[in-house]
Amino acid sequence: MGKAIVITSGKGGVGKTTTSANIGTALALMGKRVCMMDLDIGLRNLDVVLGLDNRIIYDIVDVAEGRAKLVQALVKDKRFDDKLYLLPAAQNTDKTALQPEDVKEIVDELKPDYDYVLIDCPAGIEQGFMNAVAGADAAIVVTTPEISAVRDADRVVGLLEQHPLKEAPRLLINRIRRNMMQDGSTMDIDEITRHLGIELLGIIFDDDAVITTSNQGEPIVLKTDNPASQGYRNVARRLEGETVPLMKLEEQETGGFWHTISSWFHRG
Amino acid sequence: MQAAVLRGTQNGYDLVLKQSASFEQVMVDLKELLENLKADPQALEATKVSLDVLTEDRILTADERTQIEQLVGNYPRFEIHKIAANVMTVADAIQLRERENVHLLSKVIRNGQEVSMQGDVLFLGTIHEGGKLRTTGNIFSMGNVAGILQAGYPDDESKLIMGNLQTAQQIRIAEQFDIIEPDQLTDSGQTIAYVNDLHVLSYGHLDNLKKINPKLYNRIGGI
Numbered sequence: 001m002g003k004a005i006v007i008t009s010g011k012g013g014v015g016k017t018t019t020s021a022n023i024g025t026a027l028a029l030m031g032k033r034v035c036m037m038d039l040d041i042g043l044r045n046l047d048v049v050l051g052l053d054n055r056i057i058y059d060i061v062d063v064a065e066g067r068a069k070l071v072q073a074l075v076k077d078k079r080f081d082d083k084l085y086l087l088p089a090a091q092n093t094d095k096t097a098l099q100p101e102d103v104k105e106i107v108d109e110l111k112p113d114y115d116y117v118l119i120d121c122p123a124g125i126e127q128g129f130m131n132a133v134a135g136a137d138a139a140i141v142v143t144t145p146e147i148s149a150v151r152d153a154d155r156v157v158g159l160l161e162q163h164p165l166k167e168a169p170r171l172l173i174n175r176i177r178r179n180m181m182q183d184g185s186t187m188d189i190d191e192i193t194r195h196l197g198i199e200l201l202g203i204i205f206d207d208d209a210v211i212t213t214s215n216q217g218e219p220i221v222l223k224t225d226n227p228a229s230q231g232y233r234n235v236a237r238r239l240e241g242e243t244v245p246l247m248k249l250e251e252q253e254t255g256g257f258w259h260t261i262s263s264w265f266h267r268g
Numbered sequence: 269m270q271a272a273v274l275r276g277t278q279n280g281y282d283l284v285l286k287q288s289a290s291f292e293q294v295m296v297d298l299k300e301l302l303e304n305l306k307a308d309p310q311a312l313e314a315t316k317v318s319l320d321v322l323t324e325d326r327i328l329t330a331d332e333r334t335q336i337e338q339l340v341g342n343y344p345r346f347e348i349h350k351i352a353a354n355v356m357t358v359a360d361a362i363q364l365r366e367r368e369n370v371h372l373l374s375k376v377i378r379n380g381q382e383v384s385m386q387g388d389v390l391f392l393g394t395i396h397e398g399g400k401l402r403t404t405g406n407i408f409s410m411g412n413v414a415g416i417l418q419a420g421y422p423d424d425e426s427k428l429i430m431g432n433l434q435t436a437q438q439i440r441i442a443e444q445f446d447i448i449e450p451d452q453l454t455d456s457g458q459t460i461a462y463v464n465d466l467h468v469l470s471y472g473h474l475d476n477l478k479k480i481n482p483k484l485y486n487r488i489g490g491i
Binding site for chain 2 (some may be wrong): 151152154155157158159161193199
């Protein structure tokens with residue numbers, strides 16, 4: 001029986017979809033069976049980030065309304081054998097087309113067949129958020145080191161505390177600019193974590209390659225030497241229960257311990 | 269035994285309605301009593317008699333109160349000062365307890381959340397930006413406040429807020445509010461926000477509580 005995890009943030013544009021795609025891919029690379037659900041109905045783009053947009057036949061609203069069976073709507077990502085699937089959102093309707101019960105029913109149907117069901121939540125805290133949270137067992141709250149994103153994350157954590165899931169929400173701090181955080185011009189990791197009062201699941205450094213890879217429809221985790229990719233793979237390992245130390249802010253500048261070790265292997 | 273008895277006290281007259289008698293009996297006896305007094309005006313010294321109606325352990329319904337008020341109203345010499353019982357309903361008691369107690373509150377009030385309380389609150393938790401705590405009484409805060417505090421909700425300007433208010437977004441007492449500017453308050457846990465005689469929200473220090481709110485100061489043992 002798998003676990004359903006909703007990836008949410010409140011604020012838009014902090015990287016929910018990118019995070020969903022990358023954590024899902026990282027888990028699939030670790031050999032887990034993963035199904036990703038896009039609940040951003042009307043503004044779907046998880047399929048684009050994964051490069052699966054041309055393969056969509058049916059979507060989640062078709063499933064909820066009985067026009068298609070669940071297995072028919074699932075899009076398989078051929079790069080990962082039988083590990084990674086996507087249940088796409090509908091594009092020609094809006095978030096009211098689904099009810100929380102519909103989503104819960106679909107999630108419950110998926111859970112026995114997969115190790116992870118990742119639910120990509122739309123921005124906002126209205127119906128779309130309620131739908132996304134309805135079937136979830138756990139939540140990952142994504143924020144960036146900006147006051148506005150942290151404020152919205154705070155609001156979302158409050159809502160999640162009012163309607164508790166099986167597991168307490170965990171925090172992912174995305175798009176960290178090392179230099180800005182180091183010179184103190186953005187909130188630092190400890191400050192954000194303490195302020196929100198939830199467990200830190202991981203940190204992801206900002207990297208140009210995240211955008212270029214997502215434009216090409218392949219998640220950044222497929223590039224092994226990228227720091228953002230490393231961050232996402234660490235998050236996936238932590239979800240699997242491993243203890244992985246946080247990446248260091250100054251790693252890139254000073255070379256760092258792991259960098260030195262990996263450079264030994266690259267040399268030959 | 270009469271179900272309605274008139275008793276003279278230092279302050280005037282008590283009209284005791286015996287709880288052991290039925291309300292019908294009380295009304296019959298009360299009417300008889302008032303008739304007797306009307307027939308014999310010399311029995312009482314005062315020309316105008318103000319009655320404290322005591323109902324012992326009986327709580328009168330609104331309807332019963334009106335019946336008594338109407339009956340007494342027929343006799344111009346008498347008027348009802350107040351109607352009181354030795355007992356109160358459980359609902360009233362709970363409300364009283366809520367209002368009179370200091371409530372401990374230790375929770376995180378997040379952005380967009382509003383916590384409403386009754387009575388005085390000793391706050392030990394954290395209020396994030398955009399969170400709001402309001403109560404009908406005073407707020408004594410030992411927690412971290414980055415949101416909004418409101419005391420004396422909705423309209424009691426005699427209440428105050430005490431604690432470190434430097435980082436709060438707004439302070440509200442009754443209908444008065446103040447937006448806290450970054451350098452407005454000192455970083456002290458003994459700041460007091462209160463509404464002064466001119467109905468303006470102002471700030472003082474715990475040392476001056478006696479001047480700021482003598483009533484509270486006396487109640488908590490200041491004399």
